[in-house]
Structures are given as C-alpha cells and as structure tokens.
Amino acid sequence: MNVTLLFLAVIGAIIAWWLAGQRLTSKPWLEASPVKTATGLEEPPAPAIKIGLYVFLGVVGALFSLFISAYFMRMASSDWWGMPVPGLLWVNTALLAASSAALQWAKNEAHHGSMENLRPALAAGLLLAALFLAGQIEAWRELNAAGYVLADNPANSFFYMLTGLHGLHILGGLAVTGRTTVRAFAADLPPAQLSLSIDLCTLYSHFMLAVFLILFALFAGWANDFVDLCRQLLS
Amino acid sequence: MVEIPAGSAHAVPAAEVEDMELYHPKSWWTKYVFSQDAKIIAVQYSVTALSIGLVALVLSWLMRLQLAFPGYFAFIDADHYYQFITMHGMIMVVYLLTALFLGGFGNYLIPLMVGARDMVFPYANMLSYWIYLLAVLILVAGFFAPGGPTGAGWTLYPPQSVLSGTPGGQNWGILLMLSSLIVFIIGFTMGGLNYVVTVLQGRARGMTLMRMPLTVWGIFTATVMALLAFPALFVACVMMLFDRLLGTSFFLPAIVEMGTQLQHGGGSPILFQHLFWFFGHPEVYIVALPAFGIVSDLISTHARKNIFGYRMMVWAIVIIAALSFVVWAHHMYVSGMNPAFGFFFATTTLIIAVPTAIKVYNWVLTLWRGDIHLTLPMLFALAFIVTFVNGGLTGLFLGNVVVDVPLSDTMFVVAHFHMVMGVAPILVVFGAIYHWYPKVTGRLLNDVLGHIHYWVTFLGAYAIFFPMHYLGLLGVPRRYYEIGETSFVPPSAHTLNIFITVMALVVGAAQMVFLLNLIWSLFRGREAGGNPWRATTLEWQTPQTPPAHGNWGKELPVVYRWAYDYSVPGAPEDFIPQTQPATDGVTREIMA
Ligand code: HEM
Numbered sequence A: 001m002n003v004t005l006l007f008l009a010v011i012g013a014i015i016a017w018w019l020a021g022q023r024l025t026s027k028p029w030l031e032a033s034p035v036k037t038a039t040g041l042e043e044p045p046a047p048a049i050k051i052g053l054y055v056f057l058g059v060v061g062a063l064f065s066l067f068i069s070a071y072f073m074r075m076a077s078s079d080w081w082g083m084p085v086p087g088l089l090w091v092n093t094a095l096l097a098a099s100s101a102a103l104q105w106a107k108n109e110a111h112h113g114s115m116e117n118l119r120p121a122l123a124a125g126l127l128l129a130a131l132f133l134a135g136q137i138e139a140w141r142e143l144n145a146a147g148y149v150l151a152d153n154p155a156n157s158f159f160y161m162l163t164g165l166h167g168l169h170i171l172g173g174l175a176v177t178g179r180t181t182v183r184a185f186a187a188d189l190p191p192a193q194l195s196l197s198i199d200l201c202t203l204y205s206h207f208m209l210a211v212f213l214i215l216f217a218l219f220a221g222w223a224n225d226f227v228d229l230c231r232q233l234l235s
Numbered sequence B: 001m002v003e004i005p006a007g008s009a010h011a012v013p014a015a016e017v018e019d020m021e022l023y024h025p026k027s028w029w030t031k032y033v034f035s036q037d038a039k040i041i042a043v044q045y046s047v048t049a050l051s052i053g054l055v056a057l058v059l060s061w062l063m064r065l066q067l068a069f070p071g072y073f074a075f076i077d078a079d080h081y082y083q084f085i086t087m088h089g090m091i092m093v094v095y096l097l098t099a100l101f102l103g104g105f106g107n108y109l110i111p112l113m114v115g116a117r118d119m120v121f122p123y124a125n126m127l128s129y130w131i132y133l134l135a136v137l138i139l140v141a142g143f144f145a146p147g148g149p150t151g152a153g154w155t156l157y158p159p160q161s162v163l164s165g166t167p168g169g170q171n172w173g174i175l176l177m178l179s180s181l182i183v184f185i186i187g188f189t190m191g192g193l194n195y196v197v198t199v200l201q202g203r204a205r206g207m208t209l210m211r212m213p214l215t216v217w218g219i220f221t222a223t224v225m226a227l228l229a230f231p232a233l234f235v236a237c238v239m240m241l242f243d244r245l246l247g248t249s250f251f252l253p254a255i256v257e258m259g260t261q262l263q264h265g266g267g268s269p270i271l272f273q274h275l276f277w278f279f280g281h282p283e284v285y286i287v288a289l290p291a292f293g294i295v296s297d298l299i300s301t302h303a304r305k306n307i308f309g310y311r312m313m314v315w316a317i318v319i320i321a322a323l324s325f326v327v328w329a330h331h332m333y334v335s336g337m338n339p340a341f342g343f344f345f346a347t348t349t350l351i352i353a354v355p356t357a358i359k360v361y362n363w364v365l366t367l368w369r370g371d372i373h374l375t376l377p378m379l380f381a382l383a384f385i386v387t388f389v390n391g392g393l394t395g396l397f398l399g400n401v402v403v404d405v406p407l408s409d410t411m412f413v414v415a416h417f418h419m420v421m422g423v424a425p426i427l428v429v430f431g432a433i434y435h436w437y438p439k440v441t442g443r444l445l446n447d448v449l450g451h452i453h454y455w456v457t458f459l460g461a462y463a464i465f466f467p468m469h470y471l472g473l474l475g476v477p478r479r480y481y482e483i484g485e486t487s488f489v490p491p492s493a494h495t496l497n498i499f500i501t502v503m504a505l506v507v508g509a510a511q512m513v514f515l516l517n518l519i520w521s522l523f524r525g526r527e528a529g530g531n532p533w534r535a536t537t538l539e540w541q542t543p544q545t546p547p548a549h550g551n552w553g554k555e556l557p558v559v560y561r562w563a564y565d566y567s568v569p570g571a572p573e574d575f576i577p578q579t580q581p582a583t584d585g586v587t588r589e590i591m592a
C-alpha cells in the first residue's frame, strides 16, 4: 500500500497547504461583521466546475494508485511472470501524447481568441484520442492471439484490467471533448465561451496521459527497479 | 485585540459569489421526481435510506430470533443466517448511514447552511440519487435471485465469498453485492463532488470556513474522506468480480474445493483485506464525523451556549480524518502480520483517541452551566455522548493487540461496534431528524410519540448491547448460527440471549412509533414557524419555511458572524443569527 500512502501524502499536503490559507487559527467568535478581503481587486474565484474537475482527478488518482498498490502487492508472489509489452503500445503512447498536445494547442488558440485554428486543433485532439483507443484494442487482440490471455497470469490480468479502466476514462473524456467540439463547430460562439470547456478537456487529457505513462512504466518493468530501490532504502 | 469595523454595508466585500443560474423545473416530474433541487434530492435520499434501513432492521430481528431460539424457526437455516448477517451489516453501514448522512443531511444542509441557492452541479446531484437508488435495487434483487443474497459477511473476505460453500458464492448473490457496491460508489462520487465543491465555492458572502457550523465541517470532511476511501472498495470489488467471472487470480489462492482443483492459483486474500480495510476504517469516521458535527450544533442550540472550543473542534475533525487513513490494519491483527506493523497501527489507533476525547470534553463543557432545554434533539444528543463514550472505552481495549487477540471474533466486538458505529450515529440521526424536520416540513414532530421513541430506543439499545459484552467475555463467538453445547458457555447465557432478543423486538417496535410520527406530523404536526429552536445558523433564516426553490428569495444572505452566538448579553433576544450585522451595542468582547 506504499504507493497509496505516497499518493495520500501528496493529497494531504495539498489539503494542508490549502487549509493553511484559510485562517484556521482565527477566533471567529471575536469577529462580528464580514471578514474583509485584502483588497477590492481580488482575482475572481476559480469557476466551480474547474474545482470540481480537480477534486474528480483526485478521486481518479486515488483509484489508480490503489490499483497500482495492488499490482505491487500481488507481484510479490511467486507465480508472477512479466509480460512483454507489445510494440504497438509505443505508437499508442505517441497518439495519446499527440492528442494531449493538440488539445493544448486548442487551449492556447482559445485564449488568443482565434477560431480558425481552434476547430482543427480540437478535432485533431478528438481523432487522435479515438485512434489511441482503437490502437489499445488492437494491442489487446495481438496479445490475445499470442496466447497472453486475461486469466493466465496475474501480470496479464492486471494489464487488461488497468488498460481497460484507463480506456474507459479516455472514453468518458472523448464524450465530453466531443460535445465541446460539436459546440465549437456548430455555432459562431466567441472563443471565450468555449475557453473554459477546452481548458477542462485539456487538463483531463494531460492527467490521463500521465496516468498512462505511469501504467506503461509499470508494465514495461521500469517501475520495478524504482520500487526495488525504495524497498532497499526502507529496509 | 481584534479590531471590529463598525458593522455596515460598506464593509461587505465585493460579491465573491455570483448568483447562480438555477434550473427551473417545468413540469411536475422535473419538480418532484427528477428534481435537481438539493432539498428534494435530500428527501429522496433519506426516504430511500430509511426504507432500506428498515429491511436491515427486520433482518436483525430474524438473527436475534435464531440466537435466542435456535432451530425454532424452520426457515432460518444456517445459510439464511449468514445471508441476514451480511445484508444487515452492509445495509446499515453503507446504504443507510453513509447515504443518509452525506446524501440526505449533506444535500439538505450544506447549501442552506453555507448560504447557497443549491448545490453547484445540480444535474450530477440528481444523477447521484438515481444511481444510488439503482444500487439499492440491485442489492435488494439479491433477495430474489436464485440462491439468495451473499452470505459472506459484510467484509466479503475471499476466498470464501466466491466459493460454493458460502451462500451466493457461486450464484448471483455475490455478483449482485459487488455490482451494487460499484454502482453505489459511482453515484456517491457524483454527489460527493457536489458537497465538496459547494462548500469550497458556493459559500455566501462573509461565510469564511471558520464561520461554518460544525455540521458542515463534519459532512464536508467526511465527504473528502469518502471520496478517497471508497475507491479502495471499488478496486476490491472490481478485482473480485474479475476473479469470480473471468477466472483471474487476484485474491484467490490455489484451492481444492469438493475434490476438484479450481483454476485459480497464487492470489492473495490478504491483499483484499488491505483494500477492504483501507476503505473500512475510514468508513467508521465517514459515519462518525457528520454525527460529531451535528451533535455539536444540537448541543449548542438546545443548551443556548456557544460551542466550547470551536477551533479545537474543527482541528479535531481534520486530524481525525487524516489519522484514520493510517490505522486500517488494526482490523488485521489476527491475519498474521509483522508485529512491528501491529505496533505501528496500534499506536496510531490509540492516538486517534486524543482528538476524539477532546471533542467529548468540549461537548461536556458546552453543556456545563448551559441553559439546557431537554427537547428531543437534546435528549438524543445526550444519549449519543453517553453511548459514544461507552463504545469508545471498549474500543480502547480492542485497540491493544494483546487484548484484541482473545476477544477478536467474539460478541464483545459485536457489542463494541454496535455501540460506537451503530447505536451512536443512529441516535444522532434521530436527533437531527427531530431538529430539522420542522424546517423540511414546516411542522414539529409530535412530542409524546417522540418521547416514547426516545426512551425505548435509548434504554433498549443498552439492554441489547450491554449484556452482549458479557457474552463476549464468556467467549461466545460472533457470526455463529448456533453455539450448541459448549463447556465454556453457561446455561444462563441462553437466558440472556432470550432477553436480548426480546429487547431487540421492543426497540424495533419503537421505530414503528417513529415512522408513524413522521407521517402523522406531516399532516397534523404543530406549525413550527421559521425558527422554532431560535437557532443562529443560516438554514433557519430562510424567507420561507419550507425553503422555496433557490432557498433565499431575491437576495443571497450575507454572513456577519460565526454560527454560535447564543445567550449574548445585551442582545434583544438570547441569540444573534449569522445574518445580523454587528451593531455597536453588542460588540463581542465577552468571550476569551
Ligand atoms: C436494534 C438494532 C440492531 C440489532 C438488534 C442488531 C443485531 C445484530 C446481530 C444479531 C448481528 C450478528 C452478530 C453475529 O452473529 O455475529 C449484527 C451484526 C452486525 N450489525 Fe447489527 N444490529 C442492530 C443495528 C445495527 C446498526 C445500526 C448497525 C450500523 C452500523 C449495525 C451494523 C452491524 C454490522 C456491521 C454487523 C456485522 C455483520 C457481519 O458480521 O458481517 N447493526 N447485528
């Protein structure tokens, strides 16, 4: 459960940092009248939906770190054979990274208020992510054909389960990004109105890319060396 | 010294909160059924949770009947007994208490108490309820499925939970249970995002975190915990579904069952235990923290005293939440873990007692020399404190590895956890319902019926669970369909068992009185007016009672003070609502 504890420590640090800014040591019973804000010219508060996405990503992060904890704990038993990582996964990684980059581009365009480039960028992001999913399914099929079936070995089981779960998350992201794209193409909305949605899609996509990279490192076995190192440090 | 600007409008900061655009329902269906109004969703959550809770109550009667009169009721065989235990435990903990505190009270109270028009994501909030209902229906389907519901115990430990020896293991039972939990967690996450973000972003002007009532602090912190802890249960359920349906071996070791070698091998049941208790222990506090918060507010309001040590109460809530994520393995002392870990987990477990004890002291000090009104909410709050202290003390016993090992899996444990996480939170639920029912319906609950309900429930719960400690010390094991002839259990234990069962039925009957009261008062209860308890918090200051859609009429409230200005010297009434600006006469200086 070390991975989970590490993740919790990070979340805990964020919460502690946030609480530190909340005047938890104030004595509310001595302060009637509204608490003054420092200046009248404060930044507007972040939109609720953005905070909502951050919290949601926290939950998704917890989910994956728990799965990864389980992965390491299960790996400790003797019946574990590593599984070769199909070469296609490299291509898929590139696709997902490109999709994220395209969304980042769309986000920049939206901030500059230009609609011409925004539309293709969004569409490219969407298409690349869809290609990623198709690639993942193809990778599954290759592995299956090569005899690496789900129930054969825990390493295989984890591979299918985790990539599947990640794929579902991508699928959810596709739905939302798809909606944003439709809106971008449908009407002559000013880019400012799309900007927030695009921001959120981009953030989500970067996050899922990061998750995928970690999973990749796990399956390729690089993470193990790192964990071995940690084990040695601990013992 | 704190400088207090003369209270007037210009001290109000620029609108930090925009008025939110509300969804306006167009038909009866979107107004009352597929409603996006947190108040309606709250009622839907509460009614569903109480209904399924009733099922769990009936199951507890059946179990008690079996324990008192073994073999007398032909339809309760061993399989059924295990199914009853499992469904009773799981329903009570997850589908009743979690859903009621967070989905029910959270939905009703958070927007009103922080001065918002509604939750920030009303649509997701509505989905949350319907997904919860779906989870409940899947759960109930277990009773009608071939082979019946799962009998694996609410901890669902593999490998037994998916083997044919356990009811539902190779049938529908375990599948429905796991799917129901997965669906529940998805629905909860949608609601949970709402509760957290509404507290973060939806507060009215002037409502700083340190001005929030402790109820909101409790629910908020519990929700954050739940959002981080439920994924562990989710992971455990998904992996077990894979094991059971797709033949993987995450949790299942090599097993020979009825002479045949199963296809599984090498899996780790301990892994499941870690995941389960990573969720399971915080779950105790997910239920307890809202209860703590609510009790603080009930005590303060009905003793007409500001809460003692507000800041410490807030910190204690936060510290308990943080600590409870690093104690899970104290449920696994008997799983053969490294003693050094046992020591670590025992220590953190005992440390949690410190902030918890602080809370108890602060409640008592709030009551001290208060103007205590023995209203029903207050009575239930007092009963809670007594019960909680009681259960907490036996918990200290069990937190020690040496003491836990012999008592583990006896009736002592059953008595302990029913005291702390069964009876205690339920008492708060009742207190809270008596307290807020007038806001929800505009009418007070009937006092006479209420008192009958209170005394029978409170004393009855003690009559049920006190003797159970004793049975545990005798060595009566838990989760036993019948103990039969044993040398260490004297015949008197049997008489005691009959007594406990009779009391369980009596307490159950008292809950029917409560239900009757809920329905009767809806039509015939005394009109309550807007603020029957003369309370300071925002939910009592709404322009209409019950609050209308949007809660606040045209203008959002502005908050000028903390939530506990009771018995203020010099104030025209003995309390000052949070919405009242500071006036020169009653500047606060008294406290310190
Ligand atoms: C009048 C009320 C109640 C009665 C009479 C009652 C009775 C029982 C009985 C007889 C058992 C089985 C003991 C055994 O054989 O091991 C049990 C188990 C349990 N009860 Fe209750 N109960 C009540 C209320 C509650 C409440 C409010 C909760 C909420 C937390 C709760 C949670 C549990 C749990 C978690 C288990 C363990 C299930 C398992 O072992 O898998 N009970 N209860």
Ligand SMILES: [Cu+2]
Pocket: B280, B281, B284, B327, B328, B330, B331
């Ligand atoms: Cu625990």
